[in-house]
Amino acid sequence: xxxxxxxxxxxxxxxxxxxxxxxxxxxxxxxxxxxxxxxxxxxxxxxxxxxxxxxxxxxxxxxxxxxxxxxxxxxxxxxxxxxxxxxxxxxxxxxxxxxxxxxxxxxxxxxxxxxxxxxxxxxxxxxxxxxxxxxxxxxxxxxxxxxxxxxxxxxxxxxxxxxxxxxxxxxxxxxxxxxxxxxxxxxxxxxxxxxxxxxxxxxxxxxxxxxxxxxxxxxxxxxxxxxxxxxxxxxxxxxxxxxxxxxxxxxxxxxxxxxxxxxxxxxxxxxxxxxxxxxxxxxxxxxxxxxxxxxxxxx
Amino acid sequence: xxxxxxxxxxxxxxxxxxxxxxxxxxxxxxxxxxxxxxxxxxxxxxxxxxxxxxxxxxxxxxxxxxxxxxxxxxxxxxxxxxxxxxxxxxxxxxxxxxxxxxxxxxxxxxxxxxxxxxxxxxxxxxxxxxxxxxxxxxxxxxxxxxxxxxxxxxxxxxxxxxxxxxxxxxxxxxxxxxxxxxxxxxxxxxxxxxxxxxxxxxxxxxxxxxxxxxxxxxxxxxxxxxxxxxxxxxxxxxxxxxxxxxxxxxxxxxxxxxxxxxxxxxx
Ligand code: FES
Numbered sequence: 001x002x003x004x005x006x007x008x009x010x011x012x013x014x015x016x017x018x019x020x021x022x023x024x025x026x027x028x029x030x031x032x033x034x035x036x037x038x039x040x041x042x043x044x045x046x047x048x049x050x051x052x053x054x055x056x057x058x059x060x061x062x063x064x065x066x067x068x069x070x071x072x073x074x075x076x077x078x079x080x081x082x083x084x085x086x087x088x089x090x091x092x093x094x095x096x097x098x099x100x101x102x103x104x105x106x107x108x109x110x111x112x113x114x115x116x117x118x119x120x121x122x123x124x125x126x127x128x129x130x131x132x133x134x135x136x137x138x139x140x141x142x143x144x145x146x147x148x149x150x151x152x153x154x155x156x157x158x159x160x161x162x163x164x165x166x167x168x169x170x171x172x173x174x175x176x177x178x179x180x181x182x183x184x185x186x187x188x189x190x191x192x193x194x195x196x197x198x199x200x201x202x203x204x205x206x207x208x209x210x211x212x213x214x215x216x217x218x219x220x221x222x223x224x225x226x227x228x229x230x231x232x233x234x235x236x237x238x239x240x241x242x243x244x245x246x247x248x249x250x251x252x253x254x255x256x257x258x259x260x261x262x263x264x265x266x267x268x269x270x271x272x273x274x275x276x277x278x279x280x281x282x283x284x285x286x287x288x289x290x291x292x293x294x295x296x297x298x299x
Numbered sequence: 300x301x302x303x304x305x306x307x308x309x310x311x312x313x314x315x316x317x318x319x320x321x322x323x324x325x326x327x328x329x330x331x332x333x334x335x336x337x338x339x340x341x342x343x344x345x346x347x348x349x350x351x352x353x354x355x356x357x358x359x360x361x362x363x364x365x366x367x368x369x370x371x372x373x374x375x376x377x378x379x380x381x382x383x384x385x386x387x388x389x390x391x392x393x394x395x396x397x398x399x400x401x402x403x404x405x406x407x408x409x410x411x412x413x414x415x416x417x418x419x420x421x422x423x424x425x426x427x428x429x430x431x432x433x434x435x436x437x438x439x440x441x442x443x444x445x446x447x448x449x450x451x452x453x454x455x456x457x458x459x460x461x462x463x464x465x466x467x468x469x470x471x472x473x474x475x476x477x478x479x480x481x482x483x484x485x486x487x488x489x490x491x492x493x494x495x496x497x498x499x500x501x502x503x504x505x506x507x508x509x510x511x512x513x514x515x516x517x518x519x520x521x522x523x524x525x526x527x528x529x530x531x532x533x534x535x536x537x538x539x540x541x542x543x544x545x546x547x548x549x550x551x552x553x554x555x556x557x558x559x560x561x562x563x564x565x566x
Contacts, residue, residue, distance in 0.1 A: 013423060013462040040438040040457040054485065058438035108444060 003124075004071040004116075005033040006062060008081040009041050015078070015229035015256070017273035022077050022121065022258035024271035029129055029137060033075065036065050042081040045196070046088065053102055059088035060102055064109050066116045073117045075124050077258060079228035083154035086118040086161040120155065120163045122171050122227070122257070131178050139266030140290050141180025147260070148184045148221035149176055150212065152231045153192045175257065176225060179264040188215035193231040198238065209234045210247040223253035223284055225260060232256070236278055253281035263290065324354070331397040348375055348390040348401060362405030368392040371475035374447060377401035387445045387479050407478035409489030414496070421504035423462035430493045433459060435486030442480035442490055448473045452480045452490050459497060467494060468501035524565065 005026075011019035026033050039062050047055035062085060066074040076082040092099050093114030103111045119127075125134060149172030159166040169190070173183045191212055194205025213235060216224050226232050235254055242248035259272040263285065274282040324330075330341040335352055342351035349363060364370035373390035380398035390403055412429035419425050427433060433456065442452035455470035471494035480490040518524070534542070547560040560566075 007461075009457075009460045009462075038454060038457075040453060041436065041460055043438070054437050054439060057440075058436075061438050061440070106440070108440065 001073070002069065002071045003031075003033055003128075004066040004069050004074045005035045006039055006042070006066070006074050006076050006081060006085065007035060008076065008078040010229040011078060014276070015232065017276040018077055018227075018229060018232075018256040018258055021256065021262035021267075021272045024267050025258060025261045025265055028262075028265045028267060029134070031124075031129065034069065034071075036062070036069065036074070038065050042076075042084045043088070044080060044084060046084050053098060053105070056088045056091060056098075056102060057106060059085045060092060060112055061106065061109065063089055063092070063114075063116050063118070064106075064112050067110065067112060071116060073119050073124075075119050075121055077121045077227070079120070079152060079154040080230055082118065082120045082163075083161060087158075089114050089116065089118050090160060118161075120227075122155075122175055123163050125175060125261075126171060131174060135178050138178070138180060138264050140264050142176075142260060142264055142288075142290065143180050144288050145181045145285075145290075146184055146220060146222045147176050147181045147255075148186050148216040148219060148224050149173055149189060149257075150193075150216070150224045150226055150231065150235070151190050152226075152228055153190075153195070154228060156190055172225070172257070176260070179260055181260070184216070184219050184221040186215045186219035186221065188212040191215075193228075193234040195230060195234070198234050205234055206238065206242060206245070206247060209238060210242050213239070213242070213248055213252045217250065217252055223255060223281065225255050225257050227257050236281075239278065251278065251280045253278065253284040255281055331395065333395050333398070334400040336402050337400070342395055344395065344397075346395055348377075348388070348393050348395055349373055351395045352390070352403075362403045363391070366391045369475055371477035372405055373403060374405070374477035374479045375401050375403045376479070385445075387447050389447045389477070392447075404479065404482055407482040409478060409481040409492055411489065411492040412496070416499055416503055419500065421464070421500045423459060423464060426459060426464070426493065426496055426500070429496065430489070432486065432488050433493060436460070436488060437485055439485050441483040441485060442488075445479040445483040446474075447477060447479060448475055450474050450480075452494075455494055455497070456488065456490060459493065464497050464501055465505055467497040468505075471495075471498060527565065 007019055023033075041058055042062060043055055043058035045055075063074065074085065076085060092102065092112055099113065125131075151169055151172060156162045156164070156166070156169060163169075164171050173185065176183045188211055191208060193212065194208045198205040213224065224235060226235065232254060235252075239248060239251055243251065255277065259274070259277075262271050263269070269282075269285075274285075324343050328343045331344045332339050333342055333348075333351060334340070335355065335357070340351070340355035342354050346354060349359070349366065353359070362373055364372035368389050368391055371389075375388055375390045375393065377386050377388070377399045378384070379386065379396060379400075386399075414425075414429055436453075436456050438453060438457070440453045442456070443450070443454070446452055450473050451470050455467040458464075458466040458470060471491075474491055474494050476491045476495065478491060481488065484490065531539070547562065549558045549560075
């Protein structure tokens with residue numbers, strides 16, 4: 001089985017901490033991933049307008065690139081990329097008319113019918129690596145760390161691309177438990193982070209971001225765990241604004257799930273790029289004095 | 300061929316065709332119909348579009364520069380009879396085909412951001428700030444399909460969105476700034492200006508600098524070569540020829556890096 005890795009633009013720029021930690025972890029898990037040699041933006045948002053097919057061209061082109069590599073699967077780390085690619089893939093599988101229109105438009109490429117499967121890294125870890133194997137590779141269990149997994153929308157909605165059957169998602173919980181953390185479920189974990197409303201309607205986005213962050217801490221979590229740079233922007237980078245407006249009672253550490261994976265695999269802080277997180281996130285880890293990561297984390 | 304061999308002197312030239320890119324029609328040259336801006340012209344079949352248009356009576360005040368496929372002044376769009384595809388080429392490089400319908404697009408409006416290369420931050424974010432329309436790309440690939448130089452335009456735009464200035468600079472290296480990419484862009488990007496900025500940043504800030512080049516430039520500026528250059532320009536042709544013939548020369552098969560001239564004063 002051949003697996004392509006689709007990074008996404010933000011992971012190469014602002015969210016290097018999401019990618020670098022994942023790449024190091026894949027290597028440690030001896031997972032053979034090949035980054036697509038050619039790829040473009042995933043399209044970022046799945047267009048819902050029935051007559052707006054042009055915005056599906058970008059994700060379909062990426063899927064064609066994976067097909068050209070002879071890959072069965074394309075794995076993503078970013079929830080938004082996952083969602084956009086997976087939905088475009090379903091459209092190409094299920095909608096004969098739109099598939100033909102898109103394939104005709106992209107007449108310089110091979111026709112695509114949904115040959116490749118789009119997989120989020122969490123599913124990949126569970127289904128291809130397996131929790132047992134992952135557990136056996138954990139060198140630094142995240143003991144004493146109380147973490148709240150935050151799904152947001154794009155991992156779960158709409159239900160035909162949900163990384164788990166709709167209902168009570170547990171994959172994130174299982175993942176963090178394998179890493180040795182204490183997992184705190186909280187009601188707001190599947191609320192939308194505010195997404196691009198942060199630009200068009202910032203008050204609404206801030207309100208929901210504050211609800212999520214407060215919800216996490218009030219449930220007893222010490223930090224939120226994320227898988228999306230846009231969620232990270234609203235839930236982490238915007239915390240300063242929330243504090244200033246008294247919408248938030250305290251700073252809340254946030255991590256990408258891949259950073260915690262790398263720490264638990266004993267890969268140390270360097271690969272995690274904590275310099276791109278809020279300071280408080282690195283400090284929390286340091287305060288837990290987990291072996292092998294206390295030194296490097298703040299450097 | 301065999302006629303020519305048996306009776307070379309007497310043979311009247313057989314069906315002769317225009318050869319090469321001459322705009323003066325040799326006798327018996329075959330002509331073909333082409334359509335320039337919708338009007339039909341009969342032109343010699345082996346001419347480039349540029350020469351064919353001149354043959355037809357057009358005179359280029361704009362839309363022609365180097366005639367060598369490098370200045371980007373002569374981008375041309377054409378269709379062929381019965382083919383829905385748009386084709387693109389440089390008028391000075393593309394040979395006419397029967398029933399091609401063409402128009403030149405010597406200039407296409409595309410905004411170029413103002414910046415000072417000395418003051419710019421050599422980061423992708425700086426490029427994003429100058430050209431925020433970069434994020435209007437929908438990956439339709441029309442740009443790549445339009446490029447007469449075969450540049451992977453979509454790929455370099457994608458590289459920039461991914462923050463990879465070096466990759467964008469390398470992928471866009473063959474760009475001659477003709478503007479056809481911009482003319483076809485659904486997102487209204489001025490791709491070629493963005494790529495030029497990427498190459499400038501790459502050249503100034505990212506590409507490793509050659510120390511020996513800087514040293515040599517300093518030597519030139521210090522006047523090290525002025526005297527000998529002055530002497531050379533004063534010399535007669537014979538003196539120059541003699542000097543050239545007697546010059547020290549590396550033997551053809553000398554192993555790499557083993558040979559040194561006697562006279563090392565200009566090294
Ligand atoms: S005239 Fe310069 S590229 Fe054609």
